[in-house]
Amino acid sequence: MYSIQHLFFSTLLLFTITSCCTPNKELTEEVIAVNPSYFIQESLMEPITTEDHSLSDGSKVECYKVVVKSIPHEHKMGPWCPTHIKDSKEKGGIWFEGGKVYDVDGHFISNIGEFYSDEKWNLYNEDGSIKVTKTQEACEGAAKPDVEDIYKNHCVECQPSFYHHHITTYYIPTKPIYQTSFSRVRRGIMGLAFNGVNFDPPAPTDAILKAHTLAPLDDCGGHVNPHTGYHYHAVTGCTKEIKQTDQHAPMIGYAIDGFGVYASKDSNGSRPTDLDACGGHEDQIRGYHYHAGETGDNQILGCLNGATGEMIVSH
Numbered sequence: 001m002y003s004i005q006h007l008f009f010s011t012l013l014l015f016t017i018t019s020c021c022t023p024n025k026e027l028t029e030e031v032i033a034v035n036p037s038y039f040i041q042e043s044l045m046e047p048i049t050t051e052d053h054s055l056s057d058g059s060k061v062e063c064y065k066v067v068v069k070s071i072p073h074e075h076k077m078g079p080w081c082p083t084h085i086k087d088s089k090e091k092g093g094i095w096f097e098g099g100k101v102y103d104v105d106g107h108f109i110s111n112i113g114e115f116y117s118d119e120k121w122n123l124y125n126e127d128g129s130i131k132v133t134k135t136q137e138a139c140e141g142a143a144k145p146d147v148e149d150i151y152k153n154h155c156v157e158c159q160p161s162f163y164h165h166h167i168t169t170y171y172i173p174t175k176p177i178y179q180t181s182f183s184r185v186r187r188g189i190m191g192l193a194f195n196g197v198n199f200d201p202p203a204p205t206d207a208i209l210k211a212h213t214l215a216p217l218d219d220c221g222g223h224v225n226p227h228t229g230y231h232y233h234a235v236t237g238c239t240k241e242i243k244q245t246d247q248h249a250p251m252i253g254y255a256i257d258g259f260g261v262y263a264s265k266d267s268n269g270s271r272p273t274d275l276d277a278c279g280g281h282e283d284q285i286r287g288y289h290y291h292a293g294e295t296g297d298n299q300i301l302g303c304l305n306g307a308t309g310e311m312i313v314s315h
Contacts, residue, residue, distance in 0.1 A: 032287040033175045034258050036064050038251070040240055042073050043196035045167060053171040055307035057179065063171040063309055068196030070168055070229045071160065072220070075238040077230055080216045080223055081132045081155035085110040085124050093216035093223070096205075096234070096296040104216040106130070109155065112214065121212055122153045130155055136162040140226050147211040156208075156215045158224040163315075166229045168198070171309040176258035178288060182278050182303040189311045190301040191255040191290075193232065194240040197222065198311065199253065199261065199292075199300045200231045221295065228313055235263060235292040235300055248283075249291060257306025260289040278303040 036048040045067040053063040071077075082092035082105055089103035097115075102108055109130055113121035124130045131154045133139045139158035142151040170192055191199040208215050217223050221234030232239075241250035241263065249263040259280065265271050272291060274281050279302050282288040293299040 031176050031178060032260065032289075034064055034172055034254055036066075038194050038240075038242060039066065040073055040195050043068050043071070043194075045069060050174060051171070053309065055173060055177065055309060056183070057177065057307040059177065059307060061177070062174045064174055066170040066172065066192065066196070068168055068170070069164075069166065070197050070231065072193075072195045072197050072222075072230070072239065074195055074240055075220050077160050077220075077222065077224075078157075078218050080104075080157040080218055081130060081214075082106050082109060083130055083132060085128045085130065087130075093218045094221075094234075094295075095214065095216050096298050099294070099296045101296045104155075104214070109214075116209065118212075120153075123155055123212075123214065133157060142211070142213055143226055145207070147213060151213070153212045154214075156213045158226065160224055160230050163224065163226060163229045165315065167314045168196075168228065169312045169314070170198075170256070171311075172254055172256060173258040173307065173309055176288070177307040179305055179307055182276075182305045183308070184303045189228075189256050190304065191253050191261050193253040194242075197239070198228060198231045199235075199255075200228075200233055202298045203233045205298060228311075232300065233298060234295045236295055237263070244285075246285070248286070252292065255290055255301060255304055255306070256311065257304045257308045259304075259306055260286060261301070262286075262289055262291050264292050264294050276305070278305050280305055 049065050050062050051065045052060050054060050080093040085106035087106040089105040092104035095102050095104050109123050113119055133142050133154050133156045141148040142156045189198045220238035221236045222230050222232045224230050241252055243250050247267045249266045251260055251262050253261045255261055280290045290301055
């Protein structure tokens with residue numbers, strides 16, 4: 001829901017990239033160009049255009065300029081936090097721990113101290129009402145490195161309406177440039193779904209839990225932060241998918257380096273066994289491409305193998 005390591009309301013979100021020293025294998029198959037027609041037209045603030053733009057490797061290449069408001073058209077956003085310990089799972093979202101996905105219902109909230117073996121958890125009041133950050137001020141008081149004491153032990157959610165004025169511009173190379181070493185993106189963006197919502201790096205769960213806060217995702221794997229608005233930390237099958245002519249997993253978007261992103265599993269429910277550290281591999285039809293991590297992984301993409309474009313948020 002929020003990236004605790006970010007600065008608030010930065011008008012330009014840059015990537016924090018760490019390059020790995022271990023070279024990847026050479027790409028042997030054809031690099032497949034980005035197809036802008038895959039994006040949902042209703043999600044766009046303006047038609048997609050091309051523009052020369054600098055990538056992370058310093059090269060200036062032709063990129064697609066994609067301008068959106070990060071609002072999905074295929075599904076509703078939320079809910080995230082239930083409001084009472086008797087609420088069913090329909091009133092809350094999901095949380096992940098140890099590769100597993102849990103429904104954030106009233107029972108989960110009331111037993112979270114036992115779940116994490118930590119008696120300091122106390123997310124609800126004596127009357128059973130759950131402590132939720134219901135205002136923009138409360139959301140932002142919890143969504144920063146030094147969580148304000150008043151917002152510790154809260155279920156944290158930000159409403160999309162708080163940041164409806166955000167407009168996000170993405171620059172994605174029209175044809176990916178494969179690199180000899182991968183890079184880990186620690187903040188910013190990993191990729192973009194066809195509905196214009198970004199795939200974020202892993203949520204900083206250690207920092208969230210340290211403040212005894214919980215920041216659930218909705219059932220579609222998304223939540224809201226003050227910097228980029230609504231975004232995804234998991235892929236659950238809610239977004240536009242492009243089915244493949246074979247049994248391969250459907251395509252769900254593009255990484256910010258221009259390589260395609262596909263769902264975790266193919267039509268038989270199998271996940272590829274030859275994926276690299278970034279979740280990528282190649283075949284003769286799709287060239288090099290990525291597969292999203294499973295829902296409980298807190299990692300849609302592990303890293304990026306191409307020179308990355310950029311995301312700029314206007315407030």
